[in-house]
Amino acid sequence: ETGVTQTPxxxxxxxxxxxxxxxxxxxxxxxxxxxxxxxxKPLELMFVYNFKEQTENNSVPSRFSPECxxxxxxxxxxxxxxxxxxxxxxCASSQDQGADEKxxxxxxxxxxxx
Amino acid sequence: xxxxxxxxxxxxxxxxxxxxxxxTYSDSASNYFPWYKQxxxxxxxxxxxxxxxVGEKKDQRIAVTLNKTAKHFSxxxxxxxxxxxxxxxCAExxxxxxxxxxxxxxxKA
Numbered sequence: 001e002t003g004v005t006q007t008p009x010x011x012x013x014x015x016x017x018x019x020x021x022x023x024x025x026x027x028x029x030x031x032x033x034x035x036x037x038x039x040x041k042p043l044e045l046m047f048v049y050n051f052k053e054q055t056e057n058n059s060v061p062s063r064f065s066p067e068c069x070x071x072x073x074x075x076x077x078x079x080x081x082x083x084x085x086x087x088x089x090x091c092a093s094s095q096d097q098g099a100d101e102k103x104x105x106x107x108x109x110x111x112x113x114x
Numbered sequence: 115x116x117x118x119x120x121x122x123x124x125x126x127x128x129x130x131x132x133x134x135x136x137x138t139y140s141d142s143a144s145n146y147f148p149w150y151k152q153x154x155x156x157x158x159x160x161x162x163x164x165x166x167x168v169g170e171k172k173d174q175r176i177a178v179t180l181n182k183t184a185k186h187f188s189x190x191x192x193x194x195x196x197x198x199x200x201x202x203x204c205a206e207x208x209x210x211x212x213x214x215x216x217x218x219x220x221x222k223a
Contacts, residue, residue, distance in 0.1 A: 045210075102160055
């Protein structure tokens, strides 16, 4: 176990559904990340939070809405998704954001949008 | 911006042989280079890293080399085993982590 837990492991949703992905880290880290992994872009950074504050949004469409209530928890709220949003969504944490980041990843949520 | 190129995209070796994965980067100020291994059904896991003040680092069967002049760094796996089969990502992480596209390694028993 890496110390970063993601739920659910698999999710199938229709284009009109609303769902949320959850991530929890037990490592005492201050920074948390959402990555999208697909065949086209193997590791695409979406959002970064450092000390609960969003520090990076990599031009992600508004149908993806992140939430970081505290340094241990990170959510990704999904609504009105498109089939091309089907991918593996990975959460990661690191001690701090910035230089020499050592990222600890969860196992991901495999999302299928029908 | 910073760019990391990784080759090959797929690598198949016989068990016991060596495997080499190569990456190049563009920013001469880069000084931290981690490598991640992603097994099926799991997220990437940091397996080794190197900083620019050294040219080589070893950890059992894994070694990384860095050539700052040429802006190349490589992962070497010796005596490969079937459990080494995975996707390997190089990265440059001096300011924020930039990943290569990944190499899918198959080790045939």
